[in-house]
Amino acid sequence: MKTLLRIMIYVRPNAKWVFIAIAIMILATFFDLAAPWILGRIFDEGIEKSDMSVVIGLTLALAGIQALKSLGMFVQGYSQELVGQNVVFKLRKELYGHLQRLSFSYFDRAQTGQLMSRMTGDIEAVKNFVGFGAMNLITGMLTFVGTTIFMMTMQWKVTLISLITIPFILFVLFRFNHRVGPAWSKIREQMGRLTTTLQENISGIRVVKAFATESVEQRKFAERNEQNFETNMDRASLEAKAFPLMNFYGGLTFVLMIWIGAVFVVRDEMSIGTFMAFQWYTWGIIWPLNMLGWQINILQQAIKAAPRVFEVLDTPVDIENPSNGNDSTHMSGHVTFDHVVFHFADQDKEMDKPILDQVSFKVKQGEVIGVLGSTGSGKSSLIGLLSRYYDVTSGSVQIDGIDVRKYELDGLRRSIGIVPQETFLFSATIKENIAYGYPEATQEQIENAAQKAQIHSFIQSMPNGYDTRIGERGVGLSGGQRQRVALARAILMNPPILVLDEATASVDTATESAIHEALLGVMKGRTTFIIAQRLSSIQHADRILVLENGRLIEEGTHRELNEGSGFFRQLFDRQNQFAKQ
Numbered sequence: 001m002k003t004l005l006r007i008m009i010y011v012r013p014n015a016k017w018v019f020i021a022i023a024i025m026i027l028a029t030f031f032d033l034a035a036p037w038i039l040g041r042i043f044d045e046g047i048e049k050s051d052m053s054v055v056i057g058l059t060l061a062l063a064g065i066q067a068l069k070s071l072g073m074f075v076q077g078y079s080q081e082l083v084g085q086n087v088v089f090k091l092r093k094e095l096y097g098h099l100q101r102l103s104f105s106y107f108d109r110a111q112t113g114q115l116m117s118r119m120t121g122d123i124e125a126v127k128n129f130v131g132f133g134a135m136n137l138i139t140g141m142l143t144f145v146g147t148t149i150f151m152m153t154m155q156w157k158v159t160l161i162s163l164i165t166i167p168f169i170l171f172v173l174f175r176f177n178h179r180v181g182p183a184w185s186k187i188r189e190q191m192g193r194l195t196t197t198l199q200e201n202i203s204g205i206r207v208v209k210a211f212a213t214e215s216v217e218q219r220k221f222a223e224r225n226e227q228n229f230e231t232n233m234d235r236a237s238l239e240a241k242a243f244p245l246m247n248f249y250g251g252l253t254f255v256l257m258i259w260i261g262a263v264f265v266v267r268d269e270m271s272i273g274t275f276m277a278f279q280w281y282t283w284g285i286i287w288p289l290n291m292l293g294w295q296i297n298i299l300q301q302a303i304k305a306a307p308r309v310f311e312v313l314d315t316p317v318d319i320e321n322p323s324n325g326n327d328s329t330h331m332s333g334h335v336t337f338d339h340v341v342f343h344f345a346d347q348d349k350e351m352d353k354p355i356l357d358q359v360s361f362k363v364k365q366g367e368v369i370g371v372l373g374s375t376g377s378g379k380s381s382l383i384g385l386l387s388r389y390y391d392v393t394s395g396s397v398q399i400d401g402i403d404v405r406k407y408e409l410d411g412l413r414r415s416i417g418i419v420p421q422e423t424f425l426f427s428a429t430i431k432e433n434i435a436y437g438y439p440e441a442t443q444e445q446i447e448n449a450a451q452k453a454q455i456h457s458f459i460q461s462m463p464n465g466y467d468t469r470i471g472e473r474g475v476g477l478s479g480g481q482r483q484r485v486a487l488a489r490a491i492l493m494n495p496p497i498l499v500l501d502e503a504t505a506s507v508d509t510a511t512e513s514a515i516h517e518a519l520l521g522v523m524k525g526r527t528t529f530i531i532a533q534r535l536s537s538i539q540h541a542d543r544i545l546v547l548e549n550g551r552l553i554e555e556g557t558h559r560e561l562n563e564g565s566g567f568f569r570q571l572f573d574r575q576n577q578f579a580k581q
């Protein structure tokens, strides 16, 4: 019930169209009810009394009713669809908007396929109910009640006896409703899993092919496909059992009506016209009940699908944009980490070891900081806190002395140009990809950024230069080229803080050197964090932070750290030894 009420909130803005659809529906139902009555009159007043003018007049009235009904059906069908489509539109818009606001923690756990199936199939199921099921449910109920009333007023005894089968039909319906709900719940969930399998397979097709695991993937998909097939067949068998039984009881109503009606006509307690009208009316009893089976299907599907959509909509946004947040336009880039402790959302804050543990350091505006540490030591997490991808568990991260949680969120993120480890390029031109965060950029600005990222000449050598379209994942570009496009994207934003998260890991040492030479100019006056595994990447760093297991274990200049015997010195020795071999 709660789900239905919540769906209705989305219908409310379309109240005018709902009202029009219902008004036309009531009118159409009334016409439906009047038609058999007119037929009865044709028999009793026209044929029985050999009065052709009555026959012609009433037949014309029937034709008029049919024409009006068809017109009504058109308006009703249109308004129903309009209401349904508006609900889909609003739900999709809200869901998409909410997804944009949800934090990294949510996407760390969410499955893309599940989200896609909620955005498409589940919302569509809600639409089917709103735009079709609900209206037909009301039409059916109106027709059933109206028909019963008409029949009762015309011959109540025959009506009551004929309706004796109705409780049986209702019982079948009740049982069907009870069982089909859980089946739909399973189907919707399975569709989500099936989409996830498909999405992961397509995204990871290169890994699948590299490991020649196509058959394993096929089996995985087949298994899920089979589960979905079986649940659908279970549902179909519920329908197959219920619908013919309802049909049987419906048919029995018809037979009873003919039999009892005939007895009453013979006894002169019912006119032949009423008898004929009852034949017609009986359908007004049977079809709404038969249709009710389908409508229950549509209703149950929507009831099981809607909570999957609402679940996403109800997920709280844990990285909130503060009201009256600080403006970051004139941010200069002093960074302070003050006793920062950080856990991911799925970690137990009491029991689990923090990802970052009591990390404190200060960075002056314009300093170039190298962040070193073995894999998994917390380097990317450290940077994630700066841009508020995640918030600290305790302690604080400050820029220019202001806690990052107090900055207006978009402004804060735009002030920190990040070149992430994994580059994502959109299916658009190279130019659009570089100008992603700054679409108003001029061609000159874009080319300038590309030059600094050492990718300009390569772009120029492409068939359509900057207008060359690249694939969803930047297919057609090598890993290093993709990283350089991402680097150009960050440079173009002209941010006071620049973060290169293993940004040159995929390029050869010569290109890395060239990028770093070019970056010297870019880094000038900007606070820069260079996260790296190899020392060559941080040769221009003013200071180096060394992380291990989430703790800041060393801090200093190249010289200072070289004189020690810690992680940095060991790495230096290891990489030197490797270079000599």
Ligand SMILES: Nc1ncnc2c1ncn2[C@@H]1O[C@H](COP(=O)(O)OP(=O)(O)OP(=O)(O)O)[C@@H](O)[C@H]1O
Residues within 6 Å of the ligand: 108, 344, 345, 346, 347, 355, 373, 374, 375, 376, 377, 378, 379, 380, 381, 382, 421
């Ligand atoms: N969403 C998450 N939930 C729980 N733990 C996570 C999550 N993401 C990362 N971790 C863990 O946090 C730790 C730090 O990860 P992080 O990515 O910051 O390390 P890193 O130093 O950047 O590693 P690398 O050099 O390999 O990129 C790792 O042990 C990782 O397993």
